[in-house]
Structures are given as C-alpha cells and as structure tokens.
Amino acid sequence: MFVQEENMKFRPLHDRILVRRVESDERTKGGIIIPDTAKEKPQEGEVIATGPGARNDQGEIVALDVKPGDRVLFGKWSGTEIRLDGEDLLIMKESDVMGILDAEAAVKAAA
Numbered sequence: 001m002f003v004q005e006e007n008m009k010f011r012p013l014h015d016r017i018l019v020r021r022v023e024s025d026e027r028t029k030g031g032i033i034i035p036d037t038a039k040e041k042p043q044e045g046e047v048i049a050t051g052p053g054a055r056n057d058q059g060e061i062v063a064l065d066v067k068p069g070d071r072v073l074f075g076k077w078s079g080t081e082i083r084l085d086g087e088d089l090l091i092m093k094e095s096d097v098m099g100i101l102d103a104e105a106a107v108k109a110a111a
Helices: 103-110
Strands: 018-023 044-050 071-074 079-086 087-093 099-103
Touching: none
Parallel strands: none
Antiparallel strands: 018 044, 018 087, 044 071, 071 099, 079 087
C-alpha cells in the first residue's frame, strides 16, 4: 500500500519514491555566505511519497524499506527532477537511496 502527504496529487509507481531535497546551509562554519550559483545540490532529502513496492520473481509485491517522513541520502546524480505544484522534487528508485538517516542521532550530533 502506498502512503503520501494528504495534499499531494501524485502517487509513485512500483519501487519509486518522491523526495524533497533538504536545503543546505547558506553559510560556512566561518560565516562566509555561499551564493546560490556556487552551492552544490544537497544529497539529502525527505521522502514525501512511496509506491507500493517492486514485484519479486514469484509476482509478489515486496514492500519498500523507506516510508514518508524518512530522511535519506542518495547519489549526486540520482533520480529525475520534476516540478509539482510549484515545488522542485525528485523521483527515484528505492535502489538509488544509500541509507536512511536516524533522526535521534542527528539531533544529538547538532547539540
């Protein structure tokens, strides 16, 4: 079964996921402001919606490991950029995701 945000009018198929990039900091630790043209696109994002899963050799649907709300890391050139409801998003296969970030660990590291 797929899950998505209530206001989203898009449902990914099979093992595809919809990801919103997480914006990177506009300043370095030293306080230097980075202009938009010099920024690299972040390789971290939040899963917005997921498809039902891929089919295995027996024809059964295998559920995805990621779910909406997960923060994930993905490759630099992963996915296809699209624009939905005025927002830039990425559609990618679950196999393009390198890992899921643990929210509790991120909070402890920031403290």
